[in-house]
Amino acid sequence: MSSQKIPTPIRVASVPYSQVYIRHLELPDAEGAGSVRRLQDPEPTGGPRSQQSAWWPPRMLEPDWIRKNSGSFDLMHVHFGFDALDPQTLRQTVAELRAAGKPLVYTVHDLINPHQPDPNAHEMLLEVLIPAADALITLTQGAADEISQRWGRSCYVLPHPHVIDFSTMDRLREQRAQSRGDSQRGRRIGVHLKEMRRNLSEQVIEPLAQIVEDLPGCKLQVNIHRQVVDPQNKEYLPALAEFLAAGHDAGRWDLVAHEYFSETELFDYFGSLDVNVLPYRYGTHSGWLEAALDAGTAVIAPDCGYYSDQDASVASYRWDGEQADADSLRHALQRQLSLPYVPGMDAQGRREQREALAEAHLRLYRSLMGSRGVGQPTEPEARQGQTASGR
Structure with missing residues (x-):
């Protein structure tokens, strides 16, 4: 030595x-x-x-x-x-x-x-x-x-x-624990397409919307960065924008287009969801997943990469590279909506x-x-x- x-x-x-x-x-x-x-x-x-x-x-x-x-x-x-x-x-x-x-x-x-x-x-x-x-x-x-x-x-x-600071984590997880006892509260399932980087896909939205429609008291929310659906922006994707707007107008999901979240806005976004569905086509690990768990938000991830290895509470759906398997997605959503605990570590554990x-x-x-x-x-x-x- x-x-x-x-x-x-x-x-x-x-x-x-x-x-x-x-x-x-x-x-x-x-x-x-x-x-x-x-x-x-x-x-x-x-x-x-x-x-x-x-x-x-x-x-x-x-x-x-x-x-x-x-x-x-x-x-x-x-x-x-x-x-x-x-x-x-x-x-x-x-x-x-x-x-x-x-x-x-x-x-x-x-x-x-x-x-x-x-x-x-x-x-x-x-x-x-x-x-x-x-x-x-x-x-x-x-x-x-x-x-x-x-x-x-x-x-x-x-x-x-x-990812989330300890004091914010405490606040969001306390809110989560209190809301779990409210049987009248609606449940919100979220998908964030961000800026539609290369490994993101909107293909999970359609089967997810069909599943959520059959679940009383549940609502699907789709977030995306504004430039992707803005016809005046060079990053505008017309086919995607039309698809998302049509589903919103038909009441199948709530479409929220916004600028990049500040840190506070991002953490509050995670706190507003009951389940966060990751729309990844490929990848390995996810910091987004960790932030959702910090907020006590249940996570559903595709079975590509090693997302489910990051935490035992993560549920997976099958992804073949082109589309999400509806049966596995339904099973994963039902599991996450019925979790008997707030997922992720608390602030002390973190x-x-x-x-x-x-x-x-x-x-x-x-x-x-x-x-x-x-x-x-x-x-x-x-x-x-x-x-x-x-x-």
Whole structure:
């Protein structure tokens, strides 16, 4: 074992930092927070800057940035944003980390990119990152098993932390608990199509509407970002807009078109639903799912990816890549409407989980800094034993 001194705090070049998942890997309180310091996102230069993610494209992944700033961090931890690079540039990024003696940690959030119609581009980048990383993390056992099968690499399985802040979580879950006793209250089932990114489909709406019509006291609500149904906007989708408007006019669902939610609006939206149905065509994991559970909202997800692995309360419907299976969707909805408990962890459980996640990351960083040479991947001794909680 190396006698190399472990720096305190460990300075992590986090790619990115300004994202709720990464921020919630830190301890919720100031005590002990000095053990890890994640660098703030450098201002992007050149290229199209994302309107939703101010850190994109991430400068930390530029080989030149690593050369010039290697003295400012101890290791790099990649989460998102590497889709801004081509495989050759990403290989150069890895080479610069090796040359500077900086370990690389990669959290495998997505085995397929939810923003891209062709999986090949993302897979080519995974072929660089997964073999090169000194340690791998993923969010579910199902994803870890696929990574093991495809790349022969083991992962630390560490679940997704909370999305909603603790005080809001307490408020929404208390409201949920109180409303469960109201037999006269209508039930609201929601589908959010957002901006109709590549992995979203409206195909779940028609069979879901037929099911909801047969359930007394239930109403289907369909949300979408306004630009998709605005004829004056370049992102307008006329066929989809016509379909959604027709169903709304016929009273089959409530159509709500709106601008991007603020954080408060988004959390209150989750709190307004009894069941949140995810309309994903493909994917791996979902932060949206986690936010819904934080609000105590039951979740129904397609059986693609590993959504149902994220929480035992999630119900699944069969999805064949083109359409939702109506029978499995009906069964899932009936199950979620009859849940005898408020799904998801309460704020205290999420707080304890976050503390465990912070400790798990700190242990991993220390192991990389103190006992392994760069370029020698660190494998979990017992992958099943590396989970931060039983979620």
